[in-house]
Amino acid sequence: MSLLRIRNLSVDFATASGRFRAVDSVDQDVNTGEILAIVGESGSGKSVSMLALMGLLPWTARVTADEISFDGQDLLNMDRRARRRIIGNDLAMIFQEPMSSLNPCFTVGWQIKEALRFHLGLDRRARHARAVELFEQVGIPDPEKRLSAFPHQMSGGMNQRVMIAMAISCKPKLLIADEPTTALDVTIQAQILDLLAELRNETAMGLVLITHDMGVVAETAERVSVQYAGQKIEEQPVVPLFRTPHHPYTAALLDALPERATEKRLPTIPGVVPGQFDRPPGCLFSPRCKFADDRCRGEPPQPCGADLGQARCFHPLSTDERLAS
Incomplete structure (x- = not known):
């Protein structure tokens, strides 16, 4: 049984001119002890989908799903009191913007000790010792x-x-890390990623890694989910994804990596991620895709089978096509 199971998750935000769909019918599974990476451009719904899971979206958001279950518990129909006992304890998140996530009115020590008091019930001396241990870690x-x-x-x-220490303080069963190493130098990045991997090995913690860094994905993840404009468009184990991406968008992302460049000028993906008013009726990537035809532009594609990485595409790339390009 999956540690985390999400089915048909959608998130809409109310705007002055209507509603904007930030996450569109996303399915996701994370097994115990697994490291899943979620990648994609800014605006692809990576963080929003996980914030919806945590129940941390603003009142302007409308979250719908067929199923959201964690460790066998139904989060969709759970009351707030029971959910609060899970969030921050068994299910924790490292947020992307630490300055806006930490409370400026309290010391960082008080904030991490409060989490230990609320979730673990430690006394003052035990809270202090655990906080010092986490900061050293x-x-x-x-x-x-x-x-x-x-x-x-x-x-x-x-x-x-500090945010990372707070997230791992209760040894969660599932940790969501939203760009956890963005503000850190390369040496500390490696230290933090090693720490998360070590914690996974010790406690069988599941880890969802939201990142733009494909190097981190290659070194750390076991499975990769690619999102574009709110939709999951491909999912594969990390080695097959890097070797044989099936969705044209995934292939274009990997082709833009400097280490894969065969010419002096790096290839780019033309255009931008569609917003509220320029969302195409068919494939959302069709305005930027060199393989798009009339069917792509007029009809939304459904995910392919697992042998093609569940690519949401009418023209998934085969191994031969990748070699030819």
């Missing part, structure tokens, strides 16, 4: 002193490490 120097610092007294990278 994520590479925060002089942790005893840093516990009494406010977020504005620390750098963005330090605050990001």
Whole structure:
């Protein structure tokens, strides 16, 4: 049984001119101890889909789904009190913007100790010892002193490490990491990713890694889900995805990696992700796709079979076509 199971998740936001669909009929599964990477351009709905799972979207959002279950529990029909016991404890998230996620009115030590008090019921001495241990784990120097610092007294990278420490403090069963290493230098990036992988190995924690960094995906993930304009358009284990992407968008993303470039000028994907007013009636990638035809532009494609990476495309690429291009 999947640790996390999502079926037909959609998220719409109310705007002055109507409603905008940010996540469109997404299915997702994460097994115990698995590392799933979700990749895609900004605006593809990666973070929004996970925030919907956490119940952290604003009131302007309307979330619908056929199923959202975590560890055998139905999150869709669960009352708020029971959900609060899960969120932050068994199900935790590292947010992309630490400065807007930490409370500026309280010290970082108080905030991490409050999570330990609420979810684990530790006494004051145990909370302090655990907080120091967590700060040491994520590479925060002089942790005893840093516990009494406010977020504005620390750098963005330090605050990001505080967020990571807070997320792993209760040893969650599933951790969602939204660009967890964005504000960190390369050395600390490797340290944090190694820490998350080590925690996964020790506790069989599932890990959802939202990232733009395909190098991190290649080194860390076991399975990759590609999103575009709110839809999941391909999903494969990491090695087959890098070797043989089936959706033209996935292939274009990988072709833009510097290490794959065969010419001096890097290839790019023309155009932009469709917004509220330029959403095509057919395939959402059709305005930017060199393989698009009239059917693509007029009819929404359905996902293919697992042998083609569940590519949402009328013309999924085969191995021969990739070699030819």
